Amino acid sequence: MGSPGLGDLGLGLGWRPELALLIDRHPDLGFVELLAEGCLAGGVPEAVDVLRERGVVVVPHGVSLSLGGAAPVDRAKVRALARLARRVGAPCVSEHVAFVRAGGLESGHLLPVPRTREALGVIAANVREARAILEGEAGVPLAVENVAALFEWPGAELSEGEFLGELLEATGARLLLDLANLHASAMNLGWDAQATLDALPLERLAYVHVAGGVRRGALYHDTHAHPAPQAVADLVEALCARTTPPGLLLERDDRFPPDAELAAELTGLARAAARGAARREPAHV
Amino acid sequence: MSDARDRLAAAQADLLASLLGGAPPPPGFDASALRAMGDVLRCKRAREVAQAWPRLAEALPDFGSRFAAFARGHALEAGGPHDDGQRFARWLRDQGALPDEGLVDLLALEVRRRPFAVRAARLARGGLFVGARLPWLGARCWVLGR
Numbered sequence: 001m002g003s004p005g006l007g008d009l010g011l012g013l014g015w016r017p018e019l020a021l022l023i024d025r026h027p028d029l030g031f032v033e034l035l036a037e038g039c040l041a042g043g044v045p046e047a048v049d050v051l052r053e054r055g056v057v058v059v060p061h062g063v064s065l066s067l068g069g070a071a072p073v074d075r076a077k078v079r080a081l082a083r084l085a086r087r088v089g090a091p092c093v094s095e096h097v098a099f100v101r102a103g104g105l106e107s108g109h110l111l112p113v114p115r116t117r118e119a120l121g122v123i124a125a126n127v128r129e130a131r132a133i134l135e136g137e138a139g140v141p142l143a144v145e146n147v148a149a150l151f152e153w154p155g156a157e158l159s160e161g162e163f164l165g166e167l168l169e170a171t172g173a174r175l176l177l178d179l180a181n182l183h184a185s186a187m188n189l190g191w192d193a194q195a196t197l198d199a200l201p202l203e204r205l206a207y208v209h210v211a212g213g214v215r216r217g218a219l220y221h222d223t224h225a226h227p228a229p230q231a232v233a234d235l236v237e238a239l240c241a242r243t244t245p246p247g248l249l250l251e252r253d254d255r256f257p258p259d260a261e262l263a264a265e266l267t268g269l270a271r272a273a274a275r276g277a278a279r280r281e282p283a284h285v
Numbered sequence: 286m287s288d289a290r291d292r293l294a295a296a297q298a299d300l301l302a303s304l305l306g307g308a309p310p311p312p313g314f315d316a317s318a319l320r321a322m323g324d325v326l327r328c329k330r331a332r333e334v335a336q337a338w339p340r341l342a343e344a345l346p347d348f349g350s351r352f353a354a355f356a357r358g359h360a361l362e363a364g365g366p367h368d369d370g371q372r373f374a375r376w377l378r379d380q381g382a383l384p385d386e387g388l389v390d391l392l393a394l395e396v397r398r399r400p401f402a403v404r405a406a407r408l409a410r411g412g413l414f415v416g417a418r419l420p421w422l423g424a425r426c427w428v429l430g431r
Contacts, residue, residue: 103294122290122293150325
């Protein structure tokens with residue numbers, strides 16, 4: 001296995017029961033991502049253990065820690081994540097720079113955080129604490145992911161790239177760079193996606209997400225239910241022209257297409273990575 | 286909690302209350318973007334419950350409006366769409382509006398919650414659902430007399 005332009009993790013797909021057969025049969029997948037909350041409740045699917053026996057790497061991915069929120073870190077939840085990481089021999093665990101609860105209410109969705117230095121301080125403390133538990137109990141690093149936004153907080157003191165960069169610097173965490181989320185936020189909020197890439201500490205990349213979405217009216221929705229648009233493939237190419245990401249993982253959560261279609265989408269993204277790598281200066285290859 | 290945490294907590298609570306409860310947006314936010322975000326949260330909650338309880342969603346002809354009515358009065362709790370769907374099913378049952386497919390799934394879940402449990406209910410289309418969980422039996426469910 002090995003994909004030009006990508007590192008040791010290679011190409012990946014988010015593990016979902018609906019995709020189990022495709023994932024099992026695909027000859028070139030280097031890693032899968034496991035939704036942590038489902039496994040913490042119901043155990044690790046047997047099909048995932050079969051993948052591990054073949055050498056496919058498994059990364060637990062959480063959505064409910066609310067590291068971007070104001071509440072102190074739920075230590076029991078992070079410990080459970082650490083146990084899951086040990087159980088599947090994971091090289092890292094990933095979560096989000098987002099909040100999902102506040103004032104006794106649950107959002108059910110990853111919401112963006114204020115990009116102020118004051119909020120950064122709180123969130124960095126949360127990320128440091130979660131990281132310490134994961135490294136202490138499972139020896140795994142924590143990667144944090146940027147989220148897609150339909151809105152942003154007023155009074156931003158930092159750009160997305162600056163905020164993420166300072167957060168990673170302050171915490172020592174790795175970066176799960178979601179190019180689909182970057183595309184969505186750039187479309188909705190008028191950011192320059194390439195400038196954001198330039199501002200990010202790409203040497204801290206753990207791996208990369210890509211996914212599809214759809215325009216509805218004036219807004220782009222990161223649905224994970226549609227093919228990844230060309231603009232996201234272009235960002236894959238642009239990223240791989242700057243660095244070699246350890247891995248590239250496609251997320252699909254809904255409206256599952258025929259296996260051949262999803263496999264072709266993966267191939268297209270692998271080609272975008274290879275094109276990017278080919279553009280890099282010879283001295284960096 | 287520190288002052289910074291308190292301020293972040295208050296700001297996020299205000300925003301979330303606005304997104305979920307329809308209160309005016311906090312100052313400085315793009316109102317139409319927040320309205321769109323509120324719609325996304327509501328649609329996502331309903332969609333995920335329908336995915337977690339597919340037989341109930343299919344059997345309930347007005348699932349969308351019924352769930353919207355439930356959601357307006359019952360804030361999402363921590364625990365995921367399956368638990369949310371279970372609360373929705375119980376709410377429908379309290380109104381006598383839970384179709385058989387949802388009733389059977391709900392009772393089967395309730396039977397599993399305690400070491401000793403027995404549940405029985407007449408089904409709308411005829412027959413009796415019986416579920417039991419006993420230490421020597423495990424959890425078993427039957428539909429009798431159809």
